[in-house]
Amino acid sequence: MKIKVLGSAAGGGFPQWNCNCSNCQAVRAKKPGYTARTQSSIAISDGSANWILVNASPDILTQIKNTPELQPNRSPRDSGIAAVILMDAQIDHTTGLLMMREGKNPMRLYTTPAVWEDLTNGLPLVPTLGFYCGVKWTPLCTECDEPFSISPLDSIRIKSIPLVSKAPPYSPSRYAQRRGDNIGLLIEDLNTGKTVFYAPGLGEITPDILPYMQQADVLMVDGTFWTEDEMVTQGFSQKMAADMGHLPQTDKPGKRGSGMISQLRQFEKQRKVLIHINNTNPILNEHGDESAVLAENGIEVSYDGMEILA
Ligand code: MLT
Ligand code: MN
Ligand code: ZN
Numbered sequence: 001m002k003i004k005v006l007g008s009a010a011g012g013g014f015p016q017w018n019c020n021c022s023n024c025q026a027v028r029a030k031k032p033g034y035t036a037r038t039q040s041s042i043a044i045s046d047g048s049a050n051w052i053l054v055n056a057s058p059d060i061l062t063q064i065k066n067t068p069e070l071q072p073n074r075s076p077r078d079s080g081i082a083a084v085i086l087m088d089a090q091i092d093h094t095t096g097l098l099m100m101r102e103g104k105n106p107m108r109l110y111t112t113p114a115v116w117e118d119l120t121n122g123l124p125l126v127p128t129l130g131f132y133c134g135v136k137w138t139p140l141c142t143e144c145d146e147p148f149s150i151s152p153l154d155s156i157r158i159k160s161i162p163l164v165s166k167a168p169p170y171s172p173s174r175y176a177q178r179r180g181d182n183i184g185l186l187i188e189d190l191n192t193g194k195t196v197f198y199a200p201g202l203g204e205i206t207p208d209i210l211p212y213m214q215q216a217d218v219l220m221v222d223g224t225f226w227t228e229d230e231m232v233t234q235g236f237s238q239k240m241a242a243d244m245g246h247l248p249q250t251d252k253p254g255k256r257g258s259g260m261i262s263q264l265r266q267f268e269k270q271r272k273v274l275i276h277i278n279n280t281n282p283i284l285n286e287h288g289d290e291s292a293v294l295a296e297n298g299i300e301v302s303y304d305g306m307e308i309l310a
Helices: 022-028 060-065 091-100 113-120 125-129 207-215 260-264 289-296
Strands: 002-007 041-045 051-054 081-085 107-111 135-139 148-150 153-162 183-189 195-199 218-222 271-275 299-301 307-309
Touching: 002 060, 041 153, 051 153, 060 091, 081 091, 081 148, 081 153, 091 107, 091 125, 107 113, 107 148, 113 125, 113 135, 125 135, 153 207, 183 207, 195 207, 218 260, 289 299
Parallel strands: 051 081, 081 107, 107 135, 195 218, 218 271, 271 299
Antiparallel strands: 002 041, 002 307, 041 051, 148 153, 153 183, 183 195
16 A cells, blocks of 8 residues: 655644744744644555545645645546545544535545534534535444445555544533544555554553554554643643643653653554644654654654655
8 A cells, every 4th residue: 555644744734824833933934954744634545546535634735736646637527535534523634625525426434423423513514515515424333343445445454443532622522532533543455465553643552452553564643742741831722732632752741651652662563653743843853852762763753745655
């Protein structure tokens, strides 16, 4: 399979429109070692011209323009995007759906029932799209371990894996998590035998997801924050990483081994890649100490346009 990182930043992107954190200032000033990023999304292909879009970011039109593969030009109106899977109902992962309203057929959308409910009521993208292309929904099972395929990518098999993270602020489930508010994917290519574990919003590595991570060849996981209190210490929010459903890279105060870097050490054979990086995260300084720590630990930082073959 080929995975194309369309957007590697968290909500807001990098730089964020109203942010003057030191990273956003540096990237705006084109300081060496800082690379602009759009909001979190990937596309998966089986090697053919067909792709599955995973999350539809508000930057989708820019991302499509930057990715000629997504426009195979087989007929007067055409897209390489065969279907869309959503990991949650967050604004940075869903509002790009509105930009795809000109589709000539109903949009094929794969979400959990929890996400579908939020996108029907709290943020009614689904009823809105009903006035344009319409939506053909396939519910993702959060109780079974059965893989599914999305035609015509029949050699790609996908499992949806419920995760501990957070529903969006507008959701009635924000403080009462339902199973399926947040999922990750285990993506397998039957031709290569390789698997990728993808979880851009991951609050906790719970014991139930360990077997999926162990069997994967590549781990693409939540890279939002470096520290638990990053937004607080930089003066942007009162929220901790955990309040937003993200596991920071470094250990939480007093909790040795709790951070992403510590926890990824148990996955020795896997390629490890961070995605969904917030603009406040010091790893966005490619020449900084934090980037060096990641490199020492064999952890890569994704960037827009990155390709992963598995
Ligand atoms: C999050 O994952 O917490 C989001 O990036 C927040 C947002 O989209 O505003
Ligand atoms: Mn997000
Ligand atoms: Zn910023």
